[in-house]
Amino acid sequence: MSYKFTKWLILIVPTLVVGVWEVVRHQFLMPYVSMELGNVLTPILLFAVSITLLYRWFAYLERMQEELQRERALKVRLEQREQLARELHDGIAQSLFLLSVKVDRAERQQPASNGAYDWNELRKTIHEVNRYVREAISDLRIPSNVKEGETDETSMSALVRRIAAEQQLTLRLDWQLEETHWLPKAKMELLSCVREAVVNAAKHAGVQDIEITSGGDHRDFVLKIIDHGCGFAPEDAVNQGRYGLRIMRERANEMGWGLLVASQSGGTTIEIRRGGGCDEGSGTGR
Structure with a gap:
């Protein structure tokens, strides 16, 4: 009616x-x-x-x-x-x-x-x-008015590919995230987190390729950004004035998502999660 x-x-x-x-x-x-x-x-x-x-x-x-x-x-x-x-x-x-x-x-x-x-x-x-x-x-x-039936150029997966291409990184993408019913703000915040992680990997980790996987829907999802670079220590990142991960954490907290950062010599994994008992991970900034 x-x-x-x-x-x-x-x-x-x-x-x-x-x-x-x-x-x-x-x-x-x-x-x-x-x-x-x-x-x-x-x-x-x-x-x-x-x-x-x-x-x-x-x-x-x-x-x-x-x-x-x-x-x-x-x-x-x-x-x-x-x-x-x-x-x-x-x-x-x-x-x-x-x-x-x-x-x-x-x-x-x-x-x-x-x-x-x-x-x-x-x-x-x-x-x-x-x-x-x-x-x-x-x-x-970032386009936020994606409607069902539109071309893939404005989908989140296409924008993730564009972000990796801007940093001249080879992308291994396994995108199983259902993109319908996402609020525009949630899309923009998630893509901003992906951009920050990819830029950090390209600038600080010394990598030529990056792996991104995702699955679930707008209510319950997991997204991982994985690089096989030099890794980092959170305390060193803070001392050097790098606040990329801190910004990501603030974005995730605002949206009610969990953010987990695991880094060691040989690679870094950043996981953004909603649902499934997600807990906020450690790591201060890079």
């Missing part, structure tokens, strides 16, 4: 019920039902209709209102993300590009000497910052 049709039912049905009851009472039930008894039965009948029908319809209207409010709030958040992505692209990203051009020009204009400034180090720093900004833009613009 539509919202408008439900409102009309709430308005019309009590009137019709009382009208039909009065006609039947006066035409057919007068020999059996006195006027006083009929007057008592009328509000009782109206109350019964309110309990059995109107209560359900009002509850239905409330659910529709709540869904509408959630959709509006989600739309506002997505519009804010898109606006922030545009501002990052038009502001910081363009400024970094201009800065890299100026660095190249300054390097060419400076005469070569033994005490020359290390332009390569500065250029590398600019490149790293530019990469982080563009990854943030990509995260903000």
